[in-house]
Amino acid sequence: MSPGEIWRRLAFLLGRSGKAAEMDEEIRLHVELREQRLRDEQGLAPEEAALAARRQFGSGMRVRENSRNVWGWGWLDDLLQDLRYAGRLIRANPVFSAVVVLTLALGIGPNTAIFSVMNTLVLRGLPVPEPDRLVFLRTSRQPDSTNNTGNYGSSFSYSVYEQLRGQGEAFSDLMAFVPLALNTAPVRYGDTPEEASASMVSGNFFSGLGVQPVCGRLLSLDDEQRRAPVVVLSHGYWTRRFGQDCGILGETLHVKGIPFTITGVAARGFIGVESARATDLWIPLQDRQDLNAWGLRREKTYIHSPEWWCLMMIGRLAPGVSEEAALGKLQPAYVNAAYAHLGQPKPGEEVPHLAFAATRGIPGLRDAYEQPLQLLLAMVGLVLVIACGNVALLLIARNTARQREFGVRLAVGGGRMRMLRQLLTESAVLVGAGTGLGWLFAMVATNALRAWSGLELSLAPDDRVLLFTLAVSVLTALIFGLAPLRGAVRVPLGIALKTSGATAHQDRQRTWGRKAVIGLEVALCLLLLVSAGLLVRTLHNLEQIPLGIRTEGLLVFGVSPQHLQSHAETVRFYESLSSRLRELPGIESVTLMENRIGSGWSSNTNVFVDGKNPQEDRRSMVRWNSVGPDYFRTLGTPLLYGRDIRDSDAREAPKVAVVNETFAKQYLAGTNPLDHNIALSGRANAPQFRIVGVAVDSKYTGVREEAAPMAYFSYKQMEHISAMHVELQTAGDPESFLPVVQRVVREFSPDLPLEQARTQQQEFSANLSQGRLIARLAFFLACSRWCWSRPAFTGRWPTW
């Protein structure tokens, strides 16, 4: 195309309407001249001449169209005309259009919402370059003489990390990370104490992942080596707390009472690599007791404890190295590293094997949610199919009524293709509106889901989801857009132009088709309802499971006091806090616990009864908790034998323990349980705890927990006291006590926030949130589908 031509085409585009008028005038002149010629030459009467002239000229419309199409903008005019026409039709039938648009929105919206949840939890990679090259390290087991904090199988010791990070062949970078607290850590900027999700990471964490800073700089290997007191904020935390002000660089943030300098802010969208909760800030790996891994107090820091497996690792595979190759290279080094400071493996001990886990989705949640989400996606897909079916029926009915219109259009010379195009445009407009509405619906739904489920991440749709939605809507448009067309276009002109005769002409085929679609929809709706009902039933059952705990009135919060130098000081702190809280009106009982029940955390170790393993053939495990006095009374768990933990079970007093029913049945069967000592280690000088009580089984980690042997120790008699959770039994609505409790805690230390303060009931419910989410959503979908489709089934849509 020559430049002149391009220019002329553009000029035509801009002056289209004027040119059309000119063309009309030219044609008019031509016809008049022809008319005149016929009159003059053949002596025809004026009317005859006029008729003959027009006949000779042919279809003026065709000529106009063909002339116009030369310029290449015909499609644009057609499209605009189609859109105008579609708009007119929609305005003329507002209810019908609204029904179609809503039906589509209800089909597409949930699809998008579910898919976007699935995307976040299961599919989406980390927002860094080449996320598929990143893998989490996993181990099949830990050496026998080690203990674990965190998820068993995901944690490693610092010495393992040190040895493996030097292996350049498998990984271009190996990073380690560990949270500073079991949940959130206390931080302070200025005067207000708050809680934030904080982690310690290796110096190459950000560089290995490929995260860029938005302000300042991120951590470096030098920072790690110097154990520098610097902190990097996440974009979300920086936005929430500091209003996106780059001026906070260089300011001091107190993390667990220790001053850190803010050195940078990570890129938007990066929320760390840990499951569910977004990380708010990162500091380099430290080597001090008050900043120990997971916030736990131990004899030594994790750096010097090769038997403490608490660090998590993520690595970036070296370019060109496959996962199998990397594992092959690392496995021998790993085994070496694992036993490096522990001595030789015992005879018959199984050697730990390294494995990789993908970093897609949210690890931890991914496994739990993947299948339910797939199920939901299938259900929602059904919903969409049903919606399409409904709309197709509606459109078919409508187009049948428009047969006359089509007949007339064809008769006056409108092309068949043109008409098809116009019908497709109508469908496209409706689908477009339905998709837009569905998208809005999805945004609202994902926000609600996020609040409901307690996940702190944005579940909002992203690019992949947008693409998915567009694909779905295009497919929908094609499916139900084309279906009615067949009927519309194969119209025998003669019949269509007659009036009521047209309606008598019903293909047997078409009626059968309609019935089939309706039948299918009914079946799908029923399927949906039944499966939703089953899900709800399961959930209901779960919610009815006895907990062994009376949760009414129970309020729980965490507190992490800083600057406590000794065991005695810590005990004094908690004792005075407990007694102060007990004094408050309305508080009936106060106790403490190291692991919050219902949160999923628990301590699990080997147990020895009277110095030996109670089971000959395998290891005996116990799930234990370090608790305060009046534990069982506060929680409302009855005791079968013996007594509760008391205030007098202090450091100097004889060491005691309370076990649960299952423990007594499994390990103490046939004997008086109160006659035995238990210990958590098999060493000769391990502290022995005398059993002083047996309690009814109660749920520890969560509602779905299976019965397990459990033991409870007095926190004052444990070697190390970590941050405890305070459980209050209140008279009345537990949440109403929050302000006064907060005031009391502030008295003790201005630095201390109430961490995750909520009712015990909420703690257990949060457990169920996954199931509840899905069941409720499914049920809502099923009901809405059913209600919405009923009229279509009974054929009682009003005919317009």
Next chain:
Amino acid sequence: MFGRTQRDEIPPGTLDMLILKTLTQGGPMHGFEIADSILQTSDEVLQVEEGSLYPALQRMLLKGWIKGEWGRTAENRRARYYQLTRAGREQLEQELARYQRVSSAIARILQPA
């Protein structure tokens, strides 16, 4: 419909050439005049189908072979008059040359052996 000589279609691909050539005879013409001229000059053998005339004229406008200007007919009616451009003249020459080549080739084939 009486007193007409046998009329044939204009062979495909030659309409443009005929229109261009017509525009070299005399001054600017409007659409009707062009069709008329072709009819007369061909002794009423070639009748331009009106449905193809105007699209062809638009095409030639697009390609820049002709240009159109609005003027007045003898009866003082508004009409669009078309004229050849330089590019149009070149195009005409090319088309004429091609037509000569093709028709002589055909003539050679049809000559009695």
